[in-house]
Amino acid sequence: MFSMSASAEINSRLHRLVEELRKRGYRVTAQRLTIARIVLENAKRHPSFMQLLGEIRKQVPSISPSTVYNNLQLLEQLGFIKSFDVAGETHYDEAEPHVNIVCIDTNEIIDIKPGNTMAKFIADLQSVKQGISVYEIIVHAFCRKESA
Numbered sequence: 001m002f003s004m005s006a007s008a009e010i011n012s013r014l015h016r017l018v019e020e021l022r023k024r025g026y027r028v029t030a031q032r033l034t035i036a037r038i039v040l041e042n043a044k045r046h047p048s049f050m051q052l053l054g055e056i057r058k059q060v061p062s063i064s065p066s067t068v069y070n071n072l073q074l075l076e077q078l079g080f081i082k083s084f085d086v087a088g089e090t091h092y093d094e095a096e097p098h099v100n101i102v103c104i105d106t107n108e109i110i111d112i113k114p115g116n117t118m119a120k121f122i123a124d125l126q127s128v129k130q131g132i133s134v135y136e137i138i139v140h141a142f143c144r145k146e147s148a
């Protein structure tokens with residue numbers, strides 16, 4: 001209804017990132033912002049590092065994996081994304097506290113949207129101790145799909 005469009009939401013996060021980078025003395029380059037935009041646009045889908053590298057190379061073909069990695073580290077350090085490992089691969093995700101379901105059969109990662117029960121669960125966890133902030137909740141589950 002009155003929610004911001006996806007791109008307005010990403011633009012506002014990029015704006016916040018620019019402020020944060022300047023405040024901490026990091027250089028604000030076009031390349032860094034291109035990487036950040038692609039990462040923020042794709043974070044909902046829990047991309048792996050290689051998937052993100054592929055997306056970024058569509059727009060910056062010559063970029064090295066280490067440059068991408070360093071930028072991902074910085075985005076995570078500044079609280080714009082988070083990462084977790086599934087089956088030995090690092091996946092990236094939106095920073096907002098939410099619950100991920102990881103399927104043990106397929107390694108598929110699915111978000112539980114912070115609806116009533118889970119939102120209350122996260123709020124309860126955060127009230128256990130003052131200053132605690134939920135970083136990541138992962139539920140491992142079976143999808144019971146027949147394997148091919």
Ligand SMILES: [Zn+2]
Pocket residue numbers: 046093094098099100110111
């Ligand atoms: Zn997620």
